[in-house]
Amino acid sequence: MIAIECPQGSAVWYAERAGCITASMFTVARSKVNGLTKQQKLYVDALLAGKSEAAARETAGYKTAPKADVVQRALDGESVGEYSEAARDYAFRLAVERISGEPLDGGFVTWQMRRGHELEPDARMAHEIRTGLIVKQVGLVKTDDLAFGASADGFIGEEGVSEYKCFLAPEKLRAFHIENDADGIKDQVQGVLWITGRKWAHIGMYCPALKSADRELWLGEYERDENYIEELEADLWQFKTLVDEYESKLRAKAA
Numbered sequence: 001m002i003a004i005e006c007p008q009g010s011a012v013w014y015a016e017r018a019g020c021i022t023a024s025m026f027t028v029a030r031s032k033v034n035g036l037t038k039q040q041k042l043y044v045d046a047l048l049a050g051k052s053e054a055a056a057r058e059t060a061g062y063k064t065a066p067k068a069d070v071v072q073r074a075l076d077g078e079s080v081g082e083y084s085e086a087a088r089d090y091a092f093r094l095a096v097e098r099i100s101g102e103p104l105d106g107g108f109v110t111w112q113m114r115r116g117h118e119l120e121p122d123a124r125m126a127h128e129i130r131t132g133l134i135v136k137q138v139g140l141v142k143t144d145d146l147a148f149g150a151s152a153d154g155f156i157g158e159e160g161v162s163e164y165k166c167f168l169a170p171e172k173l174r175a176f177h178i179e180n181d182a183d184g185i186k187d188q189v190q191g192v193l194w195i196t197g198r199k200w201a202h203i204g205m206y207c208p209a210l211k212s213a214d215r216e217l218w219l220g221e222y223e224r225d226e227n228y229i230e231e232l233e234a235d236l237w238q239f240k241t242l243v244d245e246y247e248s249k250l251r252a253k254a255a
Contacts, residue, residue, distance in 0.1 A: 001141050001142070001143070001144070001195060001196055001197060002141065002142045002143075002144060002146070003138070003139070003140075003141050004016050004139050004140040004141070004142065005139050006139040006140065007139065008117065008120075008139060008140075008151050008153075009113075009117050012139075013139060013140055013151070014103045015101070015102065015103070016140050016142075016149070017103065017140065017149060017151075018097040018098075018100070018101060018102050018103045018104075019094050019095075019097035019098035019101070020094075020142060020146065020147070020148065020149040021094060021147060021148050021149070021236060021239065021240060021243070022148070022149045022150060022151065023148075023149070023150035023151070023187075023188045023191035023192050023195065024150075024151070024188055025090055026187040026188055026191045026232065026236065027187040027188070028084075028086050028087055028090050029087055029090060029091075029235070029236060029239040030087070030187065030232070030235045030236070030239065031083070031084040031086055031087045032081035032082060032083055032084060032087070033081065033082055033083075033084050034070070034080070034081055034082050035070065035080050035081025035082075036070060036071070036074055036080060036081070039060050039061060039062070039066075040060070040066055040068065040070065040071050040074075041074075042059055042060035042061075043056050043057065043059070043060035043062060043065075043066060043071065044071060044074045044075055046059040046060065047075060048075070053065060083239075083242060087239065087242075088242070091239065091242040091243045091246055092246050094243045094246075095243050095246035095247040095250055096250070098243070098247050099247065099250060099251065112168075115166055115168075116164075116165075116166045119164075119166045119206055119208070120153060120164050120166070122206065122208070123153075123164040123166065123204050123206035123217065124137075124153070124154060124162070124164065124204075126204070126206065126216065126217040127162060127164070127202065127204050127217065127219065130217060130219060131202070131219075133156050133157075133160075133202075134156070135153075135154035135155070135156055135162050136154055136155045136156075137153075137154055138151070138152045138153070138154055138155050138161075139151070141195055141196055142195070143195055147240055148191075148195060148236060149195065150188075150191055150192040150195045150196065152192050152196060155196075155198075156202065159198050159199040159200060160198060160199070160200050160201065160202060161192055161193065161196055161198050161200075161201045161202070162201065162202045162203075162204065163185070163188070163189055163192065163201060163202070163203050163204070164203075164204045164205075164206055165185065165203070165204070165205050165206070166205075166206050166207070167205065167207070168207075172184065173205070173207060176205040176218045176220075177205070177207075177210070177215060177218050180220070182203050182205075182220050182222070185203070186228070187232060189201050189203060189222055190222075190224070190225055190228050190229050190232055191232060191236075193224045193229065194229045194232065194233060198224070199223065199224045200221060200222065200223050200224060201221070201222050201224075202219060202220070202221055203219070203220045203221075203222060204217055204218070204219050205217070205218035205219075206218075
């Protein structure tokens, strides 16, 4: 891990992120279309792991074997699924930033991003008061090859990290506060743990609108998941080859 000491949202922070595949975009980088559904993947993974066909169907919840062509191709070892338009656009943006060394959007800040930066100190303080822990602010951390990065919102001791979200969308607030579900940011959280090498993360969902109900801070703790990280890393290295491909084509055209 390479740690870059700089305030998040600063000119240095934006420059260091340019061309770097960052944790907040890992879900986009992994997004594909025309691939296996979750149920199909359970079935395929079970068979590839050596389970019987009946056991694989039971694992995936099928009454009969799925007939989709994509399932057979996956079982034959073929790569299935194509990158979504969002993933391709992100890869192209990164390729341009690698060449320019600057963020393609010039460091444009949306109102959601600005709100998050403004509320983060309050979220961190609420977290520290709730837990009694000391959270050290962090700038940007990168893998040694500089290909991947994460803006962890804080380090806790030697093994923990913190991540704060300040969502306003009702469906996201409901997922945290009612369904106790933080899976929507799982790629980012496990990605931060992968890059930093740390063992657990505290996730804080901060919403000042719920302060009168004493619910302004939803807090959850998540352990490092090595199996999930292994799959995440494999997908991200594959995505990196798409960025490499776009960069090569852009440089070849300019030559």
